[in-house]
Amino acid sequence: MMTRQIENKIISFIRRITCNVYIPSDIIPTAETKIKLADSILISPLVLGTWAWGDKKTWNWNEEYDVKAKEAFDMSISKGINTFDTAEMYGKGESERCIARYKTNHPNAGDIVLATKFLPFPYRISYPSSLINALRASLERLQVNCVDLYQIHGPIHLRSIEVLADALAEAVKLGLTKTVGVSNYSTDEMIKMYDRLQTHGIQLASNQVEFSLLRRLPETSGLIAECHKRSVAVLGYSPLAMGRLTGKYSAANPPPSGRHFSNINMNELEPILETMRRIANKYNVSVSSVALNYVICKGVIPLGGARDAKQAEQNAGALGWRLTNEEIVELESHPFTPANAFWQRFWQHEVRSSSNIIMVSLMQLMCIIGLTLVSFVIYTQQESLAVPSSDEQFQLNKRLIDAHARTSIPLFRGSNLGIFVRKRPFNAFPEHSVARRKEPHSTSVNSENIWSEILNNNEQYQRRFDDYAENPGPMFG
Numbered sequence: 001m002m003t004r005q006i007e008n009k010i011i012s013f014i015r016r017i018t019c020n021v022y023i024p025s026d027i028i029p030t031a032e033t034k035i036k037l038a039d040s041i042l043i044s045p046l047v048l049g050t051w052a053w054g055d056k057k058t059w060n061w062n063e064e065y066d067v068k069a070k071e072a073f074d075m076s077i078s079k080g081i082n083t084f085d086t087a088e089m090y091g092k093g094e095s096e097r098c099i100a101r102y103k104t105n106h107p108n109a110g111d112i113v114l115a116t117k118f119l120p121f122p123y124r125i126s127y128p129s130s131l132i133n134a135l136r137a138s139l140e141r142l143q144v145n146c147v148d149l150y151q152i153h154g155p156i157h158l159r160s161i162e163v164l165a166d167a168l169a170e171a172v173k174l175g176l177t178k179t180v181g182v183s184n185y186s187t188d189e190m191i192k193m194y195d196r197l198q199t200h201g202i203q204l205a206s207n208q209v210e211f212s213l214l215r216r217l218p219e220t221s222g223l224i225a226e227c228h229k230r231s232v233a234v235l236g237y238s239p240l241a242m243g244r245l246t247g248k249y250s251a252a253n254p255p256p257s258g259r260h261f262s263n264i265n266m267n268e269l270e271p272i273l274e275t276m277r278r279i280a281n282k283y284n285v286s287v288s289s290v291a292l293n294y295v296i297c298k299g300v301i302p303l304g305g306a307r308d309a310k311q312a313e314q315n316a317g318a319l320g321w322r323l324t325n326e327e328i329v330e331l332e333s334h335p336f337t338p339a340n341a342f343w344q345r346f347w348q349h350e351v352r353s354s355s356n357i358i359m360v361s362l363m364q365l366m367c368i369i370g371l372t373l374v375s376f377v378i379y380t381q382q383e384s385l386a387v388p389s390s391d392e393q394f395q396l397n398k399r400l401i402d403a404h405a406r407t408s409i410p411l412f413r414g415s416n417l418g419i420f421v422r423k424r425p426f427n428a429f430p431e432h433s434v435a436r437r438k439e440p441h442s443t444s445v446n447s448e449n450i451w452s453e454i455l456n457n458n459e460q461y462q463r464r465f466d467d468y469a470e471n472p473g474p475m476f477g
Contacts, residue, residue, distance in 0.1 A: 017033060018033075018034045018035070018036055018042065019033065019034070019035050019036070019045075020035070020036050020039075020231065021035065021036070021037070021228055021231050021232070021233045022035065022228060022233060022234070022299040022300070022301065023035065023045055023296055023299070025297070028320070028321060028322045029045040029046075029293075029296050029318070029319050029320075029322065030045075030080075030319050030320055031044070031079055031080025031081070031316070031319050031320075032080065033045045033319075035233065035301060037149065037179055037181075037205040037206060037233050038178075038179040038180075038202075038203040038204070038205035038231075039203060039231075040178055040179050040203075040205070041113060041148045041149065041178055041179055041205075042113070043083040043113050043148075043301070044080060044081045044082050044083045044113070045296060045301065045319060046081050046083075046292060046296070046301070046302055046304060046315060046316070046318055046319060047081070047083045047084070047085050047115070047235065047301060047302065047303045047304070048072070048073075048076045048081055048083065048084050048085070048303070048304065048305070048306055048312070048315070049085050049237060049303035049304060049305045050069075050084055050085060050086045050090060050095045050098070050099065050305070051086075051087070051090050051095070051237075051305060052065075052069075052305050052307050053065075053069050053086075053090065053091060053094070053095040053098040053099075053307075054090060054091020054092070054093075054094025054095040054097070054098055055090055055091045055094075055095070056091070061091060061094070065307060066098065068307055068308040068309070069098060069102070069307060069308070070098075070101075070102050071308055071309040071312075072306040072307060072308050072309055072311060072312040073099075073102040073103075073312075074102075074106075074309070075306075075309040075312040075313055075316075076306065076312045076315070076316070077106070077108050077111075077112070079312070079313065079316035079319075080316070080319070081312075081315070081316060082108065082111050082112050082113055083112075083113040083114075083115065084099055084112065084113070084114055084115070085115045085116075085208075085235070085237075085303050086099060086114070086115070086116045086117075086142075087116055087117035087119070087153055088116065088117065088118065088119060088134060088137065088138050088141075088153075089117070089119050089153065093137075093138075093141050096116060096138055096141035096142045097141050097142075099114065099142060100141060100142050100143040100144075104143075113148045113149075114142060114144065114147045114148050114149075115147065115148060115149035115150075115151065115181075116138045116142065116147055116149075116150060116151070117150070117151040117152070117153040117183060118131050118134050118135065118138075118150065118151070118152055118153060119153040119154065119156075120152060120153070120154070120156060120157035120159075120164065121156075122156065122157070122158050124157070125158055125159055127159055127163050127164065127166070127167040128166065128167035128170040128171070130167075131164070131167040131168070131170075131171065132167070132170060132171060132174065132176070135147075135150055135171055135176050135177065136176065138150075139176065145175075146175060146176055146177060146178060147176070147177045147178070148177070148178050148179065149177065149178070149179050149180070149181055149205055149206065150168065150171055150176070150177035150179075150180050150181070151180070151181040151182060151183050151206065151208060152164055152168070152181075152182045152183060152185075152193075153183050153184075154183055154184045155182075155184055155185055155186075155189055161189060161192040161193050161196065162192070162196045164193075165192075165193050165196035165197050165200075166196070166200075168180040168197065168202075169197060169200035169202050172200075172202055173200075179203070179205035179206075180197070180202065180204065180205060181204065181205045181206035181207065181208065181233075181235075182204070182206070182207050182208070183207070183208040183209070183237075184208070184209055184210075185207050185209075186223070187221070187222065187223050187226045190204070190207050190223070190226070190227060190230075190232065191226070191230070194230050194232060203231065204230070204232050205232070205233060206232060206233040206234070206235050207223070207227050207232055207233075207234055207235070208234075208235040208236075208237055208303070209223065209234065209235070209236065209237070210236070210237055210238045211234070211236030211237075211238075211239065211295060211298070211300050211302075212236065212238060212239045212240065212241050212245060212291065212294075212295060213241075213245060213272065213291060213294050213295075213331055213332070214241045214244065214245065214264055214269075214272075214336070215238070215241070216298075216332075218234065218236075218300075219298055224298070224299055224300065228299060233301060234299065234300045234301065235300070235301050235303055236295050236300040236301065236302045236303060237303045238303075239291060239292055239295045239300075239302035239303065239304055240288055240291050240292070240304060240305070241264070241291075242255060243255045244264065244266070244269060245269075245272075245273075245276070245287065245288070245291040246286075246287055246288045246291070246314075247273055247276065247277060247280075247286070247287030247288070249266060250266055250270070250273075254266050264336055265336075268335075268336040269336065271334045272331065272334045272336070273287065275330055275331055275334065276290045276291065276331070279323070279327055279331075283321050285314075285317040285318070285321070286314040286317050288304070288311070288314045288315060288317070288318075289314060289315070289317035289318045290318075290323070291318075292304050292315060292318035293318040293321065293322065293323055294323060294328065294331060296318065296322075297322060297323050297328060302318070304318075
């Protein structure tokens with residue numbers, strides 16, 4: 001009797017164990033198991049990804065789905081899955097609003113863990129203000145004062161990783177987020193972010209990448225191992241390959257168009273799905289449960305999507321058991337042609353080959369050219385409203401020449417490309433502004449208005465530009 005009691009206590013302890021960063025191979029994941037990120041927050045071993053909530057383009061969201069998504073929310077929490085991952089871009093913010101509605105008056109609202117993301121559009125070049133303002137907007141949509149995890153959505157920013165790391169650190173210091181993470185970062189990029197955050201005394205909590213039985217690149221490239229070496233958790237999005245690993249689809253019934261991640265021919269997947277069905281029958285779970293358990297066994301925290309209660313329940317079926325090493329080997333033994341679309345190489349940086357680096361640099365250069373064209377259009381449209389006289393033009397040109405000789409402003413200081421621009425200082429020709437002429441329906445044509453519009457009227461950047469005008473410093477940061 002005493003031996004049985006001791007065994008029960010040991011089993012109870014194991015079921016409630018808290019793991020750091022990932023679940024070790026000798027632990028069976030359960031609803032009671034928690035994973036600690038950045039030595040700060042505890043999340044469930046399975047996270048509910050909410051990309052589909054509010055998204056009309058890819059997931060055809062409508063009012064009917066709103067009711068079903070609420071049921072998925074409630075079912076997940078009842079199964080011990082209390083961590084939800086969203087983003088400002090999911091449904092143009094509607095995903096965040098959905099979570100806010102669903103958790104209102106929920107009895108377990110205080111236990112919910114929220115993660116959201118910031119998308120560093122190329123035109124977002126003013127940091128930390130761009131990130132802080134976006135985070136505050138997400139907090140308003142989520143109806144909370146602080147999120148548990150705030151992530152950079154993708155490595156498409158023109159500013160350097162160090163600049164974004166400083167912005168993330170500022171978000172933590174302001175009490176707007178408890179921890180910070182990244183998404184789709186390569187090993188080198190992750191290390192740069194980790195090192196920079198360490199200078200602020202902040203631990204990088206996570207790197208979210210696409211990972212599934214059909215996309216093992218983060219494992220084979222060594223990214224997962226390098227993350228774990230630094231106590232950085234790996235979150236795996238699209239662990240069900242956008243439905244391809246649920247058993248719902250086949251060659252005769254392919255997934256809807258627009259589901260680009262792991263876009264592999266269903267004919268090639270049939271042998272894999274057959275093996276998954278056999279394993280699912282053995283453990284009395286769904287095919288989806290097998291796919292998610294596989295991700296957990298690889299040391300990754302899966303972000304399984306659910307649009308209704310049934311899908312949420314199937315996701316929860318991934319807990320309470322664990323694939324054997326032999327079953328994992330069998331699942332990985334089936335060959336298929338991996339998806340490798342052009343846009344994915346730009347968005348996902350798990351492996352930074354020389355061709356990928358060149359491609360990303362070209363894409364960033366295209367963004368800069370686009371920004372330049374926009375600014376030129378704004379300038380020419382407003383310039384045409386006020387044409388100075390020849391004497392005025394002579395004085396203006398003289399002043400601009402002097403200004404250019406004095407001023408070198410690295411607009412993209414510290415960027416991945418090291419690109420800078422020379423710009424005339426603010427108020428280069430204030431007397432020629434249409435506003436000073438008091439003409440109706442017009443605005444100032446001086447460069448302050450033009451560039452402040454591009455920089456979203458950010459006062460911090462104006463101060464930085466003024467400082468550069470007095471002391472230009474090096475062109476490359």
